[in-house]
Amino acid sequence: MNIETSHNTTENKGFRRLTMYCWGNTINGELGLGGIEENYILSPEEIVNFESVNNIKSVACGNNHTLAVTEDGQLYACGSNDFGQLGHDGCRTKLQKIPGVESLVMTSVACGEAHSMALNEWGQLYTWGSDSCGQLGLETDEGIQYKPKIVKTLASMLLVQISCGYKHCMALTNHGELYTWGSNEFGQLGLGLGPGNVSKPTLVNSLVGLPISFIACGGYHSFVVSKSGAVFGWGKNDFGQLGINSQTSLSSPAQLKTIRTVKVKYIAGGEDFSVFLTYDGGVFTCGAGMYGQLGHGSFSNEIVPRKVLELMGSTVTQVTCGRRHTLTLVPSKGRVYSFGLGSVGQLGTKSSINSNTPQLVLGPWLSPSGTSMIETNKQYVVKSIYAGGDQCFVRVTHKSLDICPDDYRIIQESSQIWTVKLSDVINLSTILPENPVDQERMSFVEIVMSSLSCLNGSFLMLNDIHYTCTENNHGIDFDLAALCFDAISHVRNTSLSDLILTSLASAVDSLSLPSPDVESLRFYLTLPMYHEFKNITNATILQVPYAEALLNLSSTDSNTIEFWISSMPVVYFNTLLMVYKNVFIDQLNTNTNSTEQKCWDKALIVAASMLAKLNKLNSNLNGHQVKKGQLKVPYTSFYIPQLSDKIDIPSDYMKWMRADNNGIKYQDFYFCNYPFLFNAEAKTILLQVDQKVQMQQAMQAAATRAFTQMLFLDVNQHNLANQFIELNVSRNNLVVDTIRELSLYTQHDYKKPLKVKFIDEEAEDAGGVRKEFFMLLIKEILDPKFGMFVNYEDTNMIWFNDSSFEDVTMYYLIGLMCGLAIYNFIIIDLPFPVALYKKLLNEPITLQDFKDLDPMVEVLKNYWLIINLILMKYLISLLKSLEKFMEKFKQFH
Numbered sequence: 001m002n003i004e005t006s007h008n009t010t011e012n013k014g015f016r017r018l019t020m021y022c023w024g025n026t027i028n029g030e031l032g033l034g035g036i037e038e039n040y041i042l043s044p045e046e047i048v049n050f051e052s053v054n055n056i057k058s059v060a061c062g063n064n065h066t067l068a069v070t071e072d073g074q075l076y077a078c079g080s081n082d083f084g085q086l087g088h089d090g091c092r093t094k095l096q097k098i099p100g101v102e103s104l105v106m107t108s109v110a111c112g113e114a115h116s117m118a119l120n121e122w123g124q125l126y127t128w129g130s131d132s133c134g135q136l137g138l139e140t141d142e143g144i145q146y147k148p149k150i151v152k153t154l155a156s157m158l159l160v161q162i163s164c165g166y167k168h169c170m171a172l173t174n175h176g177e178l179y180t181w182g183s184n185e186f187g188q189l190g191l192g193l194g195p196g197n198v199s200k201p202t203l204v205n206s207l208v209g210l211p212i213s214f215i216a217c218g219g220y221h222s223f224v225v226s227k228s229g230a231v232f233g234w235g236k237n238d239f240g241q242l243g244i245n246s247q248t249s250l251s252s253p254a255q256l257k258t259i260r261t262v263k264v265k266y267i268a269g270g271e272d273f274s275v276f277l278t279y280d281g282g283v284f285t286c287g288a289g290m291y292g293q294l295g296h297g298s299f300s301n302e303i304v305p306r307k308v309l310e311l312m313g314s315t316v317t318q319v320t321c322g323r324r325h326t327l328t329l330v331p332s333k334g335r336v337y338s339f340g341l342g343s344v345g346q347l348g349t350k351s352s353i354n355s356n357t358p359q360l361v362l363g364p365w366l367s368p369s370g371t372s373m374i375e376t377n378k379q380y381v382v383k384s385i386y387a388g389g390d391q392c393f394v395r396v397t398h399k400s401l402d403i404c405p406d407d408y409r410i411i412q413e414s415s416q417i418w419t420v421k422l423s424d425v426i427n428l429s430t431i432l433p434e435n436p437v438d439q440e441r442m443s444f445v446e447i448v449m450s451s452l453s454c455l456n457g458s459f460l461m462l463n464d465i466h467y468t469c470t471e472n473n474h475g476i477d478f479d480l481a482a483l484c485f486d487a488i489s490h491v492r493n494t495s496l497s498d499l500i501l502t503s504l505a506s507a508v509d510s511l512s513l514p515s516p517d518v519e520s521l522r523f524y525l526t527l528p529m530y531h532e533f534k535n536i537t538n539a540t541i542l543q544v545p546y547a548e549a550l551l552n553l554s555s556t557d558s559n560t561i562e563f564w565i566s567s568m569p570v571v572y573f574n575t576l577l578m579v580y581k582n583v584f585i586d587q588l589n590t591n592t593n594s595t596e597q598k599c600w601d602k603a604l605i606v607a608a609s610m611l612a613k614l615n616k617l618n619s620n621l622n623g624h625q626v627k628k629g630q631l632k633v634p635y636t637s638f639y640i641p642q643l644s645d646k647i648d649i650p651s652d653y654m655k656w657m658r659a660d661n662n663g664i665k666y667q668d669f670y671f672c673n674y675p676f677l678f679n680a681e682a683k684t685i686l687l688q689v690d691q692k693v694q695m696q697q698a699m700q701a702a703a704t705r706a707f708t709q710m711l712f713l714d715v716n717q718h719n720l721a722n723q724f725i726e727l728n729v730s731r732n733n734l735v736v737d738t739i740r741e742l743s744l745y746t747q748h749d750y751k752k753p754l755k756v757k758f759i760d761e762e763a764e765d766a767g768g769v770r771k772e773f774f775m776l777l778i779k780e781i782l783d784p785k786f787g788m789f790v791n792y793e794d795t796n797m798i799w800f801n802d803s804s805f806e807d808v809t810m811y812y813l814i815g816l817m818c819g820l821a822i823y824n825f826i827i828i829d830l831p832f833p834v835a836l837y838k839k840l841l842n843e844p845i846t847l848q849d850f851k852d853l854d855p856m857v858e859v860l861k862n863y864w865l866i867i868n869l870i871l872m873k874y875l876i877s878l879l880k881s882l883e884k885f886m887e888k889f890k891q892f893h
Contacts, residue, residue, distance in 0.1 A: 041345055043348050057070055058386075062389060067110075086098070112165060114129055119159055125162060130143075130144060135168055168181065168189060170217055176454050191204065193251050207516050208510060211456045218274055220271075232256070232517075258304050263280070279464060282311075295358055315330065318405070320386055321388075322390055324341035338361050418451075421484075431491070456523050458481075460477060543579060580610045612673075615638055641679050726757065750820065754820060778830070797853045834849045
């Protein structure tokens with residue numbers, strides 16, 4: 001009510017509720033001031049001859065023409081019409097309605113050098129004007145289109161943003177897809193090397209998956225900004241206008257890495273320069289600077305975006321570019337600043353002088369304090385600014401209306417790609433199973449759930465915390481994502497739930513395309529939260545293609561995903577692990593109809609590879625090797641007990657060994673490439689098989705040497721090579737006899753089968769004698785009378801005696817006996833603490849590892865020196881004797 005009263009009062013006094021000011025070049029009537037004598041307007045002048053000036057929503061400027069769209073969706077144009085760009089039958093010096101489209105409600109407009117575009121409320125695009133390079137997207141050979149015509153190629157899509165360069169165009173769909181067409185002389189279409197002109201709107205494949213927030217064109221170059229501030233540019237770069245630290249033109253999108261961290265929200269492009277507006281209201285410019293259009297106080301070019309220091313300390317909310325000049329708005333001061341070419345008055349400073357620093361535009365609008373740069377009795381404040389060619393426009397509102405200026409950093413929701421919202425999925429879950437679903441909802445589900453761009457732009461952290469997306473900051477609000485996927489899991493309508501599944505499967509297929517940016521990887525983290533991802537019946541459409549895409553990522557992207565997954569909670573990691581274990585087990589059950597299985601399905605191979613990656617992450621969290629106690633999940637979580645029953649482990653091992661020896665280990669699938677999947681039972685089988693193989697090889701080698709000796713040596717002068725290790729020992733002198741007998745053999749003989757004979761006893765060694773031998777030998781060696789070990793009565797554990805006088809040979813004998821016992825599958829009792837076994841496995845040792853030796857932690861401190869001194873001294877021989885065996889043992893541990 002108060003607003004209406006204020007409006008009536010101001011109208012009665014001759015003031016308007018909303019009006020526009022303009023300045024700059026008007027030779028062709030592009031300012032819409034009518035047939036005035038002046039060609040150049042050096043300071044802002046009000047447009048008084050346009051009946052709908054109170055209703056203007058937006059303005060776009062070409063080189064010599066201007067378009068305006070009103071709040072009710074009507075189009076108006078003025079300026080040059082040499083190529084039909086006005087949609088009229090001739091030039092116009094005043095803004096006049098474009099005929100033929102009155103029934104359409106237009107929402108936005110854009111201008112090229114000599115062509116025009118308008119977007120209607122249904123997201124359909126109309127173009128007209130010059131089509132010399134196919135920039136109208138109409139796929140005709142007419143050269144000029146005098147009336148607005150719909151672009152049929154894009155007619156079935158909902159466009160949310162449009163932008164024009166001089167002779168090329170861009171359009172963004174609600175799917176998040178970017179289409180380009182027109183001149184590609186400098187690669188400004190981003191389609192790679194190809195034809196000079198493209199008349200059909202074409203998808204920029206290299207940006208698929210990137211959640212685009214804003215698009216912008218310069219004269220011959222193009223930009224997009226992602227939701228988290230990644231800026232990609234391409235096209236002409238002779239003056240460094242792409243900001244990529246070079247002057248090489250690009251035919252494909254390249255990221256401006258130098259400004260990734262400044263949170264770019266909006267971009268404006270001039271003919272050969274670019275202006276970037278950041279989240280905090282800073283302004284960066286780059287490109288051609290010979291007219292001062294960069295605002296850096298010089299006339300030099302800049303190949304890297306550089307902050308305009310003159311504007312520091314002020315929050316800029318709007319930027320716009322003409323051909324060679326720039327306008328900015330600082331609402332806190334109520335002032336418009338301009339810099340660059342001023343030859344025709346486009347700087348609005350009442351002069352035709354160029355300026356390389358921001359200058360105040362001398363307009364009759366007020367600051368928040370109520371002051372104006374020029375004397376006026378009008379009460380206007382700036383609402384929005386526009387520029388193009390050599391002309392400028394400012395839309396103002398009456399101060400009494402208290403309308404805030406536009407903020408170009410805040411992109412309107414209607415111009416954004418669609419995303420998954422909690423309210424939307426909750427509404428989906430309320431639809432009853434038997435109820436039909438309206439087409440609008442079905443369309444929403446199909447578009448959002450099938451688009452990587454939409455999905456990667458969903459579930460973002462609030463307050464722009466998701467900006468500067470890196471491996472350290474994925475930007476995902478997992479609480480929000482969990483709520484959304486939980487709501488999706490409660491969708492009861494079969495048509496909807498099936499559509500969600502097929503749509504997400506379609507998005508998974510898109511993962512095979514190269515990722516343009518780290519933001520495009522977010523879907524890898526969120527998809528496993530989908531309840532159907534846990535359903536192994538979906539393996540062929542979800543889990544398998546998802547894993548294939550993840551496993552085929554570039555090394556950089558792979559490292560990022562690995563870091564993200566490693567940083568996720570244990571429950572998330574375990575869920576991902578269980579999903580691929582279940583897929584693996586299901587494939588194992590499906591494909592093992594016989595023990596002679598030779599060809600495994602892709603799903604099993606992919607699942608095994610995915611489990612291998614998770615196993616790597618489990619023990620290499622965040623790129624750092626971890627201790628067993630710090631594993632994300634216990635290593636036993638990877639065990640698949642079914643392997644022992646479903647596959648022929650000895651056969652697989654033998655094939656794996658042969659393939660490895662022949663240098664073709666990875667040409668076929670072998671379960672032995674994934675030893676972390678084997679439980680103790682399976683590993684025991686593997687060790688037994690390996691023992692038999694090595695024993696057989698040792699025996700064959702001995703037989704070969706014996707045969708050679710018989711042929712070439714005098715039998716009376718040597719002992720023939722034995723195929724066994726035969727130990728003849730007495731019970732009364734067991735240790736000394738064993739040392740003597742073993743000294744007759746080298747380490748090459750230790751892999752032969754072992755036979756033990758007690759002197760003066762007739763028992764044949766079929767296994768029992770060996771067990772008795774090891775039991776007696778270990779008992780005697782560990783006897784306190786030798787003083788080699790200290791016994792801890794509280795725990796019945798033993799440790800090395802640092803005061804022992806025994807020869808190193810005795811310790812060597814212990815190591816050798818342990819190796820021979822394990823190799824011959826004899827169980828012996830060695831009550832050492834965990835520390836010894838971790839040392840053998842080359843794992844880091846802490847005092848905690850001695851707890852089972854002596855519970856008193858204070859006492860354990862003294863053993864740290866023991867580890868470094870005694871073990872280093874006495875275990876060297878033991879480790880050497882076990883070296884070859886431990887290589888196999890560690891491989892399957």
